Amino acid sequence: MAKSSFEYVKKFELDDTLLPNTWIVVRLDGKCFHKFADDHNFKKPNDLRALKLMNYAAFSVMRDFSDLLMGFGQSDEYSFVFKKDCNLYKRRAAKLLTTITSKFSTSYTYYWNKFLGDQQLLYPPSFDGRIVLYPNEDTLIDYMKWRQADVHINNLYNTTFWTLVQEGKLSPTQASFNCYVITLNKGHSFNFYILFQAEKRLCGTVSADKNEILFKEFNINYNNELEIFKRGTLLFRKNINIDESNKCSTVIVDVHDDMLKDSFWKDHKDLFTIKSKQHFIYNGPMTEIISAQLHGRKSVIPETT
Amino acid sequence: MAKSSFEYVKKFELDDTLLPNTWIVVRLDGKCFHKFADDHNFKKPNDLRALKLMNYAAFSVMRDFSDLLMGFGQSDEYSFVFKKDCNLYKRRAAKLLTTITSKFSTSYTYYWNKFLGDQQLLYPPSFDGRIVLYPNEDTLIDYMKWRQADVHINNLYNTTFWTLVQEGKLSPTQASFNCYVITLNKGHSFNFYILFQAEKRLCGTVSADKNEILFKEFNINYNNELEIFKRGTLLFRKNINIDESNKCSTVIVDVHDDMLKDSFWKDHKDLFTIKSKQHFIYNGPMTEIISAQLHGRKSVIPETT
């Protein structure tokens, strides 16, 4: 096609190729999701429907990009890990970063009704993304542990906080901690006392203490909380038996394994080394995500990439 | 909140601050939109509904980011220009790039029904994005001219091509040029002849010739084509009189001005220089986008950023 004399401005687009042979991680975060969660009446401290939507949007991304090795999500964030030898888009950073961000964002919007059908989506949400390189397995594994430790720390904190608040008869719409401290200064003395206690107890207390507070005072056993709340969700490819004939199919599975344990990484060592087919066998429960793949081959949702 | 011992992995996130005092341009492109357009029965060579959806999604972005000076779109691409002195997110490249990409992508999905209500959205679309710096007004203006010249070149080509095809009685599902050359090899001699002529005429012919082909052989006057098809859409802020009392309101307007003319840039010189309020007065037609802003102050769509 004809070229214009303005074409020279293309030269201002600079190369952003990423260092080869390193793990590429893309992490997305919901933008202003405190407000978004309030606007859409998400349950506190955890809304199972919203988490399932996050997971499904991530699954929609994983399905499109076969170079993605793992996805890990919690709350309003999701991390995606590309294979070390990934050469998609010649490893151009902006291209990798934006296609993941865009696909996740539109999937979150597109599948909203599937998970939050009762609640109208009031406006388009948005996510920001960043791209980080990890040069070796050790640092990548520590990255995964970092995000999962974060789920644990945040969830224990939030569960304790919201239990204290809710048992203290504070209305669930009195949402964030900061708001409380400010707004409650105006005379809600009992609530304020509860909150003050909550804050005092939470700041600097270690996990064991928080477990104890929950257990002793509110009769809540943190260990009984849902795995998805305590550990987030890990997505990766495993093989699954699809019928009696022992035929196998590779599917993306959504699990809540404990990645802080070194045994997890020992069991999944081949995740990093085997280039061809991973031979992990999945024996877990049939989830919505797995089921969508087994029955979904004729679905309208194409595997596009 | 407590920190884990894995926190050190944050150090692998490197700084990506953009050079100060330069124009930041983010350009988005639809991913696999040839297929997407076919899957969703977009009209060829231009689908007005689809273009309006693009514009509305871009408007949704502009509304959120007051640091955006202009947006310009055509076909499945959109460019956004940040003010030279923009300091949003401390000019971190990934942050700017992904929030724009994400908001545009979700808006495109969210507002789909508003413009293509008859056509079900079959799967989440996606867009890729890139970020480019222009160090001065001249190069930025040439960038804008480059994109608008591209609309012209592409549209003239496509209009000629599709006219030749459609007048030649080729079925509308025989979509892309490449497909034709392949599929028509199997006996569609008349169609093939038409296409061959089309190709021969189009390759290397200059705009004047194409205008002539359209006019002489198909009785189509290219000048009568819609401005939105020939010039794309420019979004920027102007003042508008909202009632008889001469009260003014600043709104994002969608226009199809000719940016290839230097007079446009003379008339809009203040766009680059005046920091406070631009005093451009809008006298054009009331569009859907402008109307949404004048009546939309109580709308459910908040100006969030």
Add this chain to the structure above:
Amino acid sequence: MAKSSFEYVKKFELDDTLLPNTWIVVRLDGKCFHKFADDHNFKKPNDLRALKLMNYAAFSVMRDFSDLLMGFGQSDEYSFVFKKDCNLYKRRAAKLLTTITSKFSTSYTYYWNKFLGDQQLLYPPSFDGRIVLYPNEDTLIDYMKWRQADVHINNLYNTTFWTLVQEGKLSPTQASFNCYVITLNKGHSFNFYILFQAEKRLCGTVSADKNEILFKEFNINYNNELEIFKRGTLLFRKNINIDESNKCSTVIVDVHDDMLKDSFWKDHKDLFTIKSKQHFIYNGPMTEIISAQLHGRKSVIPETT
């Protein structure tokens, strides 16, 4: 030539092309030059021979790179400014940065004896370098002003300090200010008093005060100090008459103009705009650097680039 199977490691070399159409500045700084100056008995607060060596090394760089528009130096630092449209080494950052750094460093070493013949060079010195982009004339001019303002501030401070010290009979080997405050705590009461006064007077006092201290107490008129000390040295190309026939030759001149005055930039506006030959006429004194060029055409020092 034959390629080895290890060639793939070249792919780890990433592109570092600089944004086009911006001013490229390379600034060099002497590494550990406090110690280097002491080791080589540089005079305090300014050693004219050492400054001349810096200038000659910079001249050696300017001569090699015709894309260099200006050089500006003071103390142990030198800045080099490339033309905005410079395309040397395709604007690869590391290549531009290191060739300038290397040539300056070796020239400093090579020409040592020419300027400090009495003082043996005891070990190879070294310089670090950085590369910075300025997108427009205003920011570039402010950069030049910043460096020249720095000469003034530092020199006024140092002259005042060393005058106080030297008039106070402190030995010249009691070198740096910090050392004094620490080492003199042990009983040198008179010196300590002088220093304490010096410190008290210098910290936070403005230039006018310092001028006054110098003038009133030590009978030194700062205005009589050498221009090279007060303003640093600017290198750029000018035309010079070389004989009676009015024949002109372009030479690199070393001047000490006041770049803080806007009149300087008005007079030299063409420096930025004229691509071909600059028509500045040089009327200043014949310096060592200019003379080296007029007679040096048969010299052993080739113009290599």
Add this chain to the structure above:
Amino acid sequence: MAKSSFEYVKKFELDDTLLPNTWIVVRLDGKCFHKFADDHNFKKPNDLRALKLMNYAAFSVMRDFSDLLMGFGQSDEYSFVFKKDCNLYKRRAAKLLTTITSKFSTSYTYYWNKFLGDQQLLYPPSFDGRIVLYPNEDTLIDYMKWRQADVHINNLYNTTFWTLVQEGKLSPTQASFNCYVITLNKGHSFNFYILFQAEKRLCGTVSADKNEILFKEFNINYNNELEIFKRGTLLFRKNINIDESNKCSTVIVDVHDDMLKDSFWKDHKDLFTIKSKQHFIYNGPMTEIISAQLHGRKSVIPETT
């Protein structure tokens, strides 16, 4: 010290921190060294004095930077490898790159007379540098092998070429291969024949063939060539017994080991893993470089870093 209002221009200096936990390699190359070698009468195909000067300059760098693990040089190039966990200058790329480049360049100039005393240095030489990251041991080792394979390929080619040339009685000033082909076209039939043979034989021939040419026709056994010519020089730290009392001292040694053999890397595995002291014992010959360190503790050349 007082700040000027121009200080804001510092914001244009962007962060260039390198990815943590990766091997940083700085590689220097002589600029226009074909001409430099001719100007300074370097012997062809290898000048032992010039190679020793390169090694000594590299040694001067290694001595200054304890974070350097290895240096490897050949012809007019030298590579320096920083420890994986190096945090010098906070891993800022330009700082690391330029200080290495500068120190090497000045050392080359400073020590010229020590190795090429008979030949005056006619002008300051220069070197360019680049910085490359290798994310793991395998790619770093392949980098080292790549450079050493390059020595072998180049040297075998050059030795064969120059032998053919010199035995063919071509004058030593008829220097480069390209020059020959052009200049000899004018009637030097015998020489041309020799050269034609040389070219025909060398292009595309493998190493074994070249060995054979050398051996059969010119009675030269390539295996008898000096190790420094065939393998280049590796610098790294080893322990050495300095007297009968078995006292050890760590010195930088210059060796010509075969790094293409995996056994080398097995023997030196600890080079990568042991953080504290490497316990390699050196048993090789006493070289100029080693000797300079054992006797040089009172030398004028300080270990400055």
